[in-house]
Amino acid sequence: MFLDGFTLVFDLDGTLVETAPDLHRATNQIMNQEGLDKVTLENVRAFVGQGARALIQRGAAKSNVKFDDEKLDKLTLQFIDIYQTDIAAKSHLFEDVESTLDMLSSEGAKFCVCTNKNTALAIKLLEALSVAHRFESIVGADAVAHKKPHKDHYLHALNAAGGALNKSIMIGDSVSDVGAARNAGVPVILVSFGYTDIAPEELTPDAIINHYSELPNSLKSLLEKGT
Numbered sequence: 001m002f003l004d005g006f007t008l009v010f011d012l013d014g015t016l017v018e019t020a021p022d023l024h025r026a027t028n029q030i031m032n033q034e035g036l037d038k039v040t041l042e043n044v045r046a047f048v049g050q051g052a053r054a055l056i057q058r059g060a061a062k063s064n065v066k067f068d069d070e071k072l073d074k075l076t077l078q079f080i081d082i083y084q085t086d087i088a089a090k091s092h093l094f095e096d097v098e099s100t101l102d103m104l105s106s107e108g109a110k111f112c113v114c115t116n117k118n119t120a121l122a123i124k125l126l127e128a129l130s131v132a133h134r135f136e137s138i139v140g141a142d143a144v145a146h147k148k149p150h151k152d153h154y155l156h157a158l159n160a161a162g163g164a165l166n167k168s169i170m171i172g173d174s175v176s177d178v179g180a181a182r183n184a185g186v187p188v189i190l191v192s193f194g195y196t197d198i199a200p201e202e203l204t205p206d207a208i209i210n211h212y213s214e215l216p217n218s219l220k221s222l223l224e225k226g227t
């Protein structure tokens, strides 16, 4: 069991779940309400990863609008309300996530989720996709004082899962995930199919996977290298 005692800390949006279509719909409902230009699905894929507040502000920036804090607070609450009512209309796990988790779990790994999404939304989404029970902890940005890329967010999710820092690895898709892993001093694997405005190679992770079927071997090589 090559992953005995290991905890794999997963990012959520763009890493485990393709959430962009539902986030896109909710974002454009807000843009429409505010009389701003619609954002494209590709825009959303570049804007996700720093939470709903950042998504809205980045969407508005496309129309050269910058909301003040109070307005942004209000719009974020509205966004969450819109998004959560139909959270998994189009969202789905990336191909082979479940079979890969089965395989890794048979090698001794435990899993948790460290996401810049709101915790309640993250749980609701994973429940809708029938996989919430697979994760020892699901920790969103609202549950910590400092979200990813701060190490506290990573450590909080890991501790809540009963994991050990020197036996943990981050798996994510964006600059926030690489930052959290580097700040916590742990290795990081990026998926090539996630949400980021910076190419995964430029983020210099320890490894990149193009499909979940590559994850077991990627982890094996990482551990053999002793990264």
Ligand SMILES: O=C(O)COP(=O)(O)O
Pocket (backbone or CB within 6 Å): 011, 012, 013, 014, 047, 048, 049, 050, 051, 052, 055, 114, 115, 116, 117, 118, 174
């Ligand atoms: O930006 C978000 O809402 C969350 O993104 P994450 O799951 O990739 O951290």
Ligand SMILES: [Mg+2]
Pocket (backbone or CB within 6 Å): 011, 012, 013, 014, 015, 048, 049, 172, 173, 174, 194, 195
């Ligand atoms: Mg992500």
